[in-house]
Amino acid sequence: MKEDRVSNPITIPDSLCSIIPSIPNYASYTNSTNTCSGTMTNWSELLPEILNAIARKLAYYEDYINFLCVCTSWKTCTTITKNIIQHLPSRIPMLMFHEYSHQNRTFFLLSNGGIIRKLPLPEAYRQRCVSTHGWLLTTGEQEFYTKLVNPVTRTQIHLPKLYMFEELYFDQDEWKYYGFSMRKAVFTSSNPLASDPSFRVVIIWGNTLGFCRLGDDSWTRVDGWEGHVFDITYHKMRTRLYVVCTTLGTIYECEIGNDVLCPVTLSRVTTFPGKELGCLCVQWAYLVEWGCNSLLMITRERQYFKKHDDEYARYGPYRTSRFQCFVFGLDDGKWSKIASLGNKAVFVGFNSSFAIDGGEGVKPNCIYFTDDLYEPYRGLPDGGGGDVGIYHMFSGRIEAIFGSQQQSVFGYSPIWLQASTLPVIKGIK
Known part of the structure; x- marks a missing residue:
């Protein structure tokens, strides 16, 4: 297993820039260390008491992670502990849009009123991405390398x-097609950095199913469906992989x-x-794990349009019309239809399907969906991926997640990012 960290020691995240000037004694410190223009000459030389005052004002998990990754002195001089960070609320789930530039990706955060951020993520440049547990699984054209990236x-x-899958010996010229074939990834546990010997990464590539351990030289096939x-x-409770x-x-x-x-081999x-x-x-x-002994299966219905239809100009080749939810009991083998998700919201698309409690900008009893089909719009000049919205289980109404301005960033489908377990950061106890 190879692990790389990429950070810029002089880059201050946007979420911190608005906080730093409000810290007591910050002005007197900067006046004594700044140039005549009033610009900080070395952010790494902030006093520990200033750094701890900044840290206490951070309210979200991601802001703490950004804080710790600014530079070594920011990480070592603070009294932040891993236990404090793990109990903070997260701005995730959020949507990651298609490539913004070679250095950045655009993110839409459901919390804070649905704000847009552009974050550096060169590790995903020109990569096909799917997501699970807050991580991206990426693959690129160069010999079909795959890697996990924490955004x-x-x-x-x-x-x-x-290409270690034996049936995937194909021409590089066919990458444009096969790059779209990676559709799903799941973990068997939430943290790939926890040295868990049972940890596996499972993927759907086209109509091939396989998994690997960290450090494996090849993927292991799953057959039998x-x-x-x-x-x-x-x-997790059953320690079983389920496939629909x-x-x-x-x-x-x-x-x-x-x-x-x-x-x-799978068993029916x-x-x-x-x-x-x-x-x-x-x-x-x-499919979603639904309690200790059940699975939630959600069906999705789409309405398709022809090019001469009025709806085609507005929606594209199709739009989602309805979801239905069914619970399967793993103990008694019985199926039932449910009309409500209770306080839960479910997220589906090119991500491992997951459910979370409502709150922090997430509406309960709703299904948040993105476009997870490629074939109908691969040839369209403006791309596609616009079949995105919030389905209200109570009324069957579909609500737009954002306005037309954000919709214009589509080229391919955006991806939901789920909250992840705290990655291991050296120097934090």
Whole structure:
């Protein structure tokens, strides 16, 4: 496993710039150390009492991480502890938009009234990305390297090359197509830096399913299903990988924690009784761990338009029309349809599907969705990815997440980022 840290010791994050001037004694300190123009000559020389006063004003997990990564002196001179950081609220979930420049990515934060930020993330430049547990899994054209990137700390972990799947020997000229084939990734535990021997990264690449451990030279295949793979989820309480496939909504499972180097075979668990529950066809489906002994399956219906339709000019090739939610009991094997998610909100798209409690800008009993189809709009001159919104379970209403100004940044689908476990940062106890 290779791990890289990239940081700029003189870059002060935007979230800190508005706080620093309000610190008591800051002005007297800067007047004695600044040039005649009033510009700080060396941010790393701030006194420890000033740094701790700044740190106490930070209210969000991401701001603390940014603070610690400014430079070594900021990290070592403060009284911040890992325990303090882990109990702070997070601005995540947030949307990461398509590439803004070779150095930056654009993020839309649901908290703070839905603000837009541009953050440096050169590690994801010209990379195809999916997300899970707050990390990005990226792959690029250069020999199909894959790596994990934390967009907050910019930590990198290298993974096996994707062409280690034996059926993926293809021409570099076909990258534009195959680059879109990486659709999902999940972790078997939340923190890849925790030295957990059971940790695995699982991916869907086209219609291939596989996983690896950190440090592996190749991916291990998962076989044994029929049809098309819609979604995957790892049930932590059951320690099982669950897969939903085909228009019938068949669910499979397997255990991937053993030290195996041969293909793993899925076992069929159940087939969704769609007719009995009022869902005649499963166009698309998602899986979420739902309590200790259940899975939540969400079906998604899209309405498709032809080029001469009025809706085509407004929405593109399609738009989401409805979601339905069903719970499968892993103990009793029974299915039930639910009309409410309670205080939960679910996030689906090119991310591992996840549910969180409402609050901090997140509306309960809603499904936050992004566009997770590529084929219908790959040839459009302006790209696509605009099938994004908030589905209200109570009324069936679809609400826009943001206005037309933010919508203009689409070229490909934005990606939800989930809150992650605190990455290990050396020097913080």
